[in-house]
Amino acid sequence: MILVGKEEKSFFSEEQIRILYTLANQASISIQRLQSLLAKEQTRVETAIESMREGVILLDKTRHITAINPRARELLPFLTSTDKDVYREFGGVKIEDIIRLTKAGRHQEIVIQGPPKRIVEVTASFFGKDEGVVVVVDDVTEEREAQRRIEQQERLATIGQLAGGIAHDFNNLLTSIIGFAQLGLMKLGTAHPLRKDLEIIISQGQRASELIRQILDFSRRSITEKKPLNLSSFLKETMKLLRRTLPENILIHWEIQPGDYTVLADPTHIQQLIMNLATNARDAMPNGGTLTFHLKKVLLSKEDVQSYIGLSPGEYVMLKVEDTGCGMNDEVKKHAFEPFFTTKSPGKGTGLGLSQVYGIVKQHNGHIYLESEVGRGTQVIIYLPFFKKGEKIPRADILNIPKGEGQKILLVEDEELVREVGQNMLEKLGYRVLAASNAKEALQIFNSHQGEISLVITDMVMPNMSGGDLYRELNRISPGVKVLLVSGYSLGDEIKKLKAEGVIDYLQKPFQLEVLARKVYEALSVK
Numbered sequence: 166m167i168l169v170g171k172e173e174k175s176f177f178s179e180e181q182i183r184i185l186y187t188l189a190n191q192a193s194i195s196i197q198r199l200q201s202l203l204a205k206e207q208t209r210v211e212t213a214i215e216s217m218r219e220g221v222i223l224l225d226k227t228r229h230i231t232a233i234n235p236r237a238r239e240l241l242p243f244l245t246s247t248d249k250d251v252y253r254e255f256g257g258v259k260i261e262d263i264i265r266l267t268k269a270g271r272h273q274e275i276v277i278q279g280p281p282k283r284i285v286e287v288t289a290s291f292f293g294k295d296e297g298v299v300v301v302v303d304d305v306t307e308e309r310e311a312q313r314r315i316e317q318q319e320r321l322a323t324i325g326q327l328a329g330g331i332a333h334d335f336n337n338l339l340t341s342i343i344g345f346a347q348l349g350l351m352k353l354g355t356a357h358p359l360r361k362d363l364e365i366i367i368s369q370g371q372r373a374s375e376l377i378r379q380i381l382d383f384s385r386r387s388i389t390e391k392k393p394l395n396l397s398s399f400l401k402e403t404m405k406l407l408r409r410t411l412p413e414n415i416l417i418h419w420e421i422q423p424g425d426y427t428v429l430a431d432p433t434h435i436q437q438l439i440m441n442l443a444t445n446a447r448d449a450m451p452n453g454g455t456l457t458f459h460l461k462k463v464l465l466s467k468e469d470v471q472s473y474i475g476l477s478p479g480e481y482v483m484l485k486v487e488d489t490g491c492g493m494n495d496e497v498k499k500h501a502f503e504p505f506f507t508t509k510s511p512g513k514g515t516g517l518g519l520s521q522v523y524g525i526v527k528q529h530n531g532h533i534y535l536e537s538e539v540g541r542g543t544q545v546i547i548y549l550p551f552f553k554k555g556e557k558i559p560r561a562d563i564l565n566i567p568k569g570e571g572q573k574i575l576l577v578e579d580e581e582l583v584r585e586v587g588q589n590m591l592e593k594l595g596y597r598v599l600a601a602s603n604a605k606e607a608l609q610i611f612n613s614h615q616g617e618i619s620l621v622i623t624d625m626v627m628p629n630m631s632g633g634d635l636y637r638e639l640n641r642i643s644p645g646v647k648v649l650l651v652s653g654y655s656l657g658d659e660i661k662k663l664k665a666e667g668v669i670d671y672l673q674k675p676f677q678l679e680v681l682a683r684k685v686y687e688a689l690s691v692k
């Protein structure tokens with residue numbers, strides 16, 4: 166309102182009144198305009214704040230909330246904006262300290278114990294003249310989670326490499342320890358007092374082998390034989406086995422939507438995976454509970470696979486194993502896949518179960534992760550690539566040890582048992598085997614199968630004629646014949662000499678399938 170006055174009567178001329186009137190009118194219009202502009206500006210700012218991805222909170226000098234956007238309410242559900250509520254800190258950190266950090270170009274990280282649990286980054290700065298503060302909150306839970314996953318994968322890969330190397334060597338050692346103990350046992354009479362000792366060596370050795378196998382699985386060094394496998398029928402079959410092994414107070418459910426769930430997998434490994442997960446669930450539910458298997462087909466896009474490290478976009482079969490057990494805290498979750506990590510008392514668990522599962526999933530080009538909450542239960546989520554009917558099976562996936570294609574191999578070994586084992590292994594690898602128990606017999610067979618035999622594998626130490634001499638004789642009959650020598654002892658110089666004469670390679674007894682497969686394959690590849 167504008168008042169212009171003078172006590173004197175008729176002080177203003179009509180003209181002046183008219184001007185004043187117009188001026189007042191103009192002023193009022195301008196003010197109105199300004200007001201509407203201001204209101205518009207305020208709505209604009211409010212809408213901008215409203216629609217921001219970050220949470221925004223405005224505080225006045227007294228640290229009362231004057232504005233808060235929906236995102237901030239979502240991220241910090243404990244905030245209220247009544248006159249009573251004063252905010253001098255966020256997540257236990259003073260606003261002044263956050264402001265100082267922000268000035269230095271950094272931010273304060275605050276963990277909000279949900280549920281859902283969130284990690285947020287908070288920045289704060291003064292604004293306006295009256296020391297108002299604008300607080301910006303950014304949700305970085307996903308980012309941190311992705312980062313944590315990458316770090317975990319890298320850590321596991323490193324441990325895997327380390328453990329894998331050691332396990333591989335131990336595996337070879339154990340094979341000969343067990344093999345020789347078995348040979349020894351066979352040489353002893355049934356009543357021999359040393360039998361018991363040898364039997365203990367064998368059974369303990371086999372237990373050690375089992376542990377080593379779990380580590381080899383974890384480090385993806387084990388042999389897999391993959392074939393198209395329908396997970397839904399396989400799972401239902403395995404359930405029967407599980408029902409017999411799990412206590413009655415554990416209910417087993419499955420939720421399988423109708424559909425095709427074929428994956429390229431090694432059935433023995435998948436069964437092991439299910440058993441390990443079920444055992445863990447059982448241990449987590451000592452007073453009973455429910456174990457549920459979910460099976461679902463999912464299509465993962467490029468964006469999806471970003472958080473599933475190592476996967477390429479496409480169709481996957483998702484297997485979720487869920488229990489209603491004790492759950493895991495963050496620390497346990499962080500280390501659960503590491504070999505030898507266990508919370509169980511000594512003798513109860515070795516901490517290899519989940520690491521083996523992890524390795525198996527990885528060896529099947531899949532992805533695995535855990536969702537778990539203390540007191541609520543655990544979900545293990547596994548993605549395996551879907552296998553379309555008619556799709557070609559990559560050769561490396563059939564068997565990662567080289568196999569034969571029906572080539573004929575002459576196996577010469579005087580010890581019956583070793584000969585049988587060797588023949589068995591070679592046949593399993595896809596070769597045809599002619600067996601001889603001494604050099605004389607070998608020469609006869611070689612002569613009657615001239616040109617058919619691709620490789621001769623002969624024991625080194627045999628009565629009458631040694632493996633070395635047999636080689637020389639064979640080489641005379643058929644120059645360039647391929648021969649692999651076998652011995653239970655290391656034959657440094659002798660082997661060097663024979664190799665110089667043309668023997669291809671040397672194999673250590675007792676045979677290990679993997680080594681035998683590789684050496685035979687390599688020998689056959691030699692031109």
Ligand SMILES: Nc1ncnc2c1ncn2[C@@H]1O[C@H](COP(=O)(O)OP(=O)(O)OP(=O)(O)O)[C@@H](O)[C@H]1O
Pocket residue numbers: 445446449488490491492493497501502506507508509513514515516517518519520542543
């Ligand atoms: N379903 C689950 N619920 C709660 N905790 C689990 C579950 N599965 C695994 N864990 C935790 O992870 C740890 C590691 O599991 P993992 O299967 O590797 O070893 P383990 O069960 O302790 O021993 P092992 O399997 O070798 O007998 C367990 O000790 C347990 O603390």
Ligand SMILES: [Mg+2]
Pocket residue numbers: 441444445514517518519
């Ligand atoms: Mg276990």
